[in-house]
Amino acid sequence: MTTPHSVPVSCDVLVVGAGPAGSACAQMLARAGFDVVLCDRHDFPRDKVCGDALIPDAHRALARLGVLDEVKAQAAGASHVGCFGPRGGRVDVPATLAVLPRRALDDIVRRAALAAGARWLAPAHFDAPLFDAGQRVAGARLRLGGGGVHELQARWTVLATGADSVALIAADMCLRRLPTGVALRGYVRNDAMATRIGRLEVVWHRALRTGYGWIFPCGDGVFNIGVGITHRDGQAGGSSAARDPSLREVFAAFLRVHGPARELMEGGTRLGELKGAPLRCSLEGARWSRAGLLVAGEAAGSTYLFTGEGIGKALETGMRAAEAIEAGADDDEAVRTGYEAALTALKPRFAHYEQANRINDHPWLADLLIWRARHSQRILGRLSGVLEETHNPATLVSAIGLLGLFLPFG
Structure with a gap:
C-alpha cells in the first residue's frame, strides 16, 4: 500500500489497472525510461474472476515480459484440452497450456513492472480524467484508500480497468455499457480427482445455452470450474454478472450433464463462493483512444468471443499501447494513430473467433x-x-x- 506522503503528484504515464494489460504496459514503458505510475483500486495480490488458462499467445507474451519461467514454476502445465460434445464424444486437442489463478499471475506481472521502475499506488480508484486547457486528458482524479481525492498529472493515461464499464463511462470512452458475455467460476479441492483430470476440459451442451462449461486443473488437487455465456447483450449488466440467477442455473445444468463436473463438486471441498464477472469481447464496446488517453486490455474488448480467452490478448494490447507511446513520444496524433493501427491489425483475428462462436x-x-x-x-x-x-x-x-x-x- 502507498503511504500518503509517498503519493505521486505527476508522472509521464499513469496506468490505471494492474491486471495483465496494465502491468505489461507499465513494465515496457518503465523499461524504456518513462516515469510510470501503476495504480489499481485493489492492493495486491487480489482475486480475479477468470478461467485462469494460459494458451500459447499468453505464453509468448509472458516470455517477452521476462516472466514466463516464474509463471511456469507456479502454474499447472497441461498438454491437451479435452473437448466434449453434447452427445458425449470427446477428443483431446494438443497445445502448450498452463493454469495459474489470476491472484498469482497478475501479481507476478505487476511485480515485474515495479522491478522495471514503475511506481505503485493502491488502493486508488479512477474517478475521472483531468483535462488541460485544450481538453486533452492530462491525468486522473483518483479516490485513495483513505477516502481522499488525489489529482495525478500525467502526459499519458492508459485505462486498463477490465470489463466493468464504470471507468470507461467516466472517461467518456464507453460505446456499449452491457457486456458481450458473462462467466461464473469457483475453486474446488478434490484430491481424488487429481489423477483423473490432468488436462483442461471444455464442454458444449444444449443445456448450457449459448456457452460452455470448463474444468481446469490448478495443481495440488485444486480445480477451476465454471461456465461462460456469450451474446448476453441486453440481458445482464456488468455489475450484476455475479448475481445473475440464470448463470447459476447454467452452472447447475453443467453439473447435471457432465459427470466429472458433478463428481468434482459433490466429492470436493469448495474454496470460497462461486463468483461471476462480465466479459468484453471482439475489440468492441469502447473507443480505443482520445487525446492523452489510451484504452487497453478487456476495457478495450480484448477477449475472444468463441473461447472466452483474454489473458494473452490483454497482455498484447498493453504492450501495443506502450509501443505506441514510446514511438510517438510527445506527438499525440502519432501515438493515437500508431495504437489504433495496431488494434485495427488485430481486429480480423477477433472477427474470426466471433464467427467461430457459432459453435457456442x-x-x-x-x-x-x-x-x-x-x-x-x-x-x-x-x-x-x-x-x-x-x-x-x-x-x-x-x-x-x-x-x-x-x-x-x-
Missing part, C-alpha cells in the same frame, strides 16, 4: 467437429491450430469448412 450457439457443430477430429489427424491439427493461433477458427464453421469435414478421413 449451435452445440451440434461441436459434436460434428469432435467426431471428425477423432478420426482425422488433419481436423485434429486444425483444432490444435486454433489454440496455437496458426489456424483460422472461422473456417471450422464456414460452409466450405463444414463441407471439408466430410472429405475422406486423413
Whole structure:
C-alpha cells in the first residue's frame, strides 16, 4: 500500500489497472525510461474472476515480459484440452497450456513492472480524467484508500480497468455499457480427482445455452470450474454478472450433464463462493483512444468471443499501447494513430473467433467437429491450430469448412 506522503503528484504515464494489460504496459514503458505510475483500486495480490488458462499467445507474451519461467514454476502445465460434445464424444486437442489463478499471475506481472521502475499506488480508484486547457486528458482524479481525492498529472493515461464499464463511462470512452458475455467460476479441492483430470476440459451442451462449461486443473488437487455465456447483450449488466440467477442455473445444468463436473463438486471441498464477472469481447464496446488517453486490455474488448480467452490478448494490447507511446513520444496524433493501427491489425483475428462462436450457439457443430477430429489427424491439427493461433477458427464453421469435414478421413 502507498503511504500518503509517498503519493505521486505527476508522472509521464499513469496506468490505471494492474491486471495483465496494465502491468505489461507499465513494465515496457518503465523499461524504456518513462516515469510510470501503476495504480489499481485493489492492493495486491487480489482475486480475479477468470478461467485462469494460459494458451500459447499468453505464453509468448509472458516470455517477452521476462516472466514466463516464474509463471511456469507456479502454474499447472497441461498438454491437451479435452473437448466434449453434447452427445458425449470427446477428443483431446494438443497445445502448450498452463493454469495459474489470476491472484498469482497478475501479481507476478505487476511485480515485474515495479522491478522495471514503475511506481505503485493502491488502493486508488479512477474517478475521472483531468483535462488541460485544450481538453486533452492530462491525468486522473483518483479516490485513495483513505477516502481522499488525489489529482495525478500525467502526459499519458492508459485505462486498463477490465470489463466493468464504470471507468470507461467516466472517461467518456464507453460505446456499449452491457457486456458481450458473462462467466461464473469457483475453486474446488478434490484430491481424488487429481489423477483423473490432468488436462483442461471444455464442454458444449444444449443445456448450457449459448456457452460452455470448463474444468481446469490448478495443481495440488485444486480445480477451476465454471461456465461462460456469450451474446448476453441486453440481458445482464456488468455489475450484476455475479448475481445473475440464470448463470447459476447454467452452472447447475453443467453439473447435471457432465459427470466429472458433478463428481468434482459433490466429492470436493469448495474454496470460497462461486463468483461471476462480465466479459468484453471482439475489440468492441469502447473507443480505443482520445487525446492523452489510451484504452487497453478487456476495457478495450480484448477477449475472444468463441473461447472466452483474454489473458494473452490483454497482455498484447498493453504492450501495443506502450509501443505506441514510446514511438510517438510527445506527438499525440502519432501515438493515437500508431495504437489504433495496431488494434485495427488485430481486429480480423477477433472477427474470426466471433464467427467461430457459432459453435457456442449451435452445440451440434461441436459434436460434428469432435467426431471428425477423432478420426482425422488433419481436423485434429486444425483444432490444435486454433489454440496455437496458426489456424483460422472461422473456417471450422464456414460452409466450405463444414463441407471439408466430410472429405475422406486423413
